[in-house]
Amino acid sequence: MSDEVEAGFVRVRLDLSYDGSEFSGWAKQAGGRRTVQGEIEDALRTVTRSGETYELTVAGRTDAGVHARGQVAHVDLPREVWAEHHVKLLKRLAGRLPRDVRIWALREAPSGFNARFSAVWRRYAYRVTDNPGGVDPLLRGHVLWHDWPLDVDAMNEAARGLLGEHDFAAYCKKREGATTIRTLQELSLVRGDDGIITATVRADAFCHNMVRSLIGALLFVGDGHRTPDWPAEVLAAGVRDSAVHVVRPHGLTLEEVGYPADDLLAARNKEARNRRTLPGAGCC
Secondary structure (H helix, E strand, O other): OOOOOOOOEEEEEEEEEEOHHHOOOOOOOOOOOOOHHHHHHHHHHHHOOOOOOOOEEEOOOOOOOOEEEEEEEEEEEEHHHHHHHHHHHHHHHHHHOOOOEEEEEEEEOOOOOOOOOOOOEEEEEEEEEOOOOOOOHHHOOOOEEOOOOOOHHHHHHHHHOOOEEEEOHHHOOOOOOOOOEEEEEEEEEEEOOOOOEEEEEEEOOOOOOHHHHHHHHHHHHHOOOOOOOHHHHHHHHOOOOOOOOOOOHHHEEEEEEEOOOHHHHHHHHHHHHOOOOOOOOOOO
């Protein structure tokens, strides 16, 4: 797959955010389900008065109910369409898009940019409270209520055993032909003055359900049902453990996507497409 833009087209980077509560995830789906990709592509087609749909490529496909504050996507538009509309495109999209999705910036991307393959890391936050009274009603769509007291120090101790490059098969929903090797760069938890615990999770990429499964394991440690060494033991076993629950999606937000300098984009794209193996792993 080439990252060269087709002749006569311009690659445009979009920075956006959305409340995932009423979406069936990012990706378009059959059956008329409402998705973030579908809403934006429909809006683009309408405001540019185009007869065709210009397909978006996204940095990270979020599941149903997951939010994004710092999502990134790209779209290849005909050069004449971009020339005609780009000055007023942002404002026109703001008038056409539903209120639960916003585009904050539109700009021509540098050579070699690919929203998905150029990314060097994605950072998510998961928010949970153990307040015995529950969740502030104004935050109920973004914070999970856990009805056991949580020991944040124990959760951070457990998190340290998961950092680094590993096969996260035990924490991922298996997809045929997809690798589950990832580099977990950061996993830490902080309790705010409001009592809400925010887990920061950053990795080069994530496999399906990985963040929500990791949080599920850490919650079991935090409430005393498991010891701090248990999540690392599950990781080493390499198989799904029925005790690891995939927590609900509404506490999860994609906060930011990181990219390298422009002159490193091509090398990053190539690296990201290579199938990964762990050191010492066999080829077959």
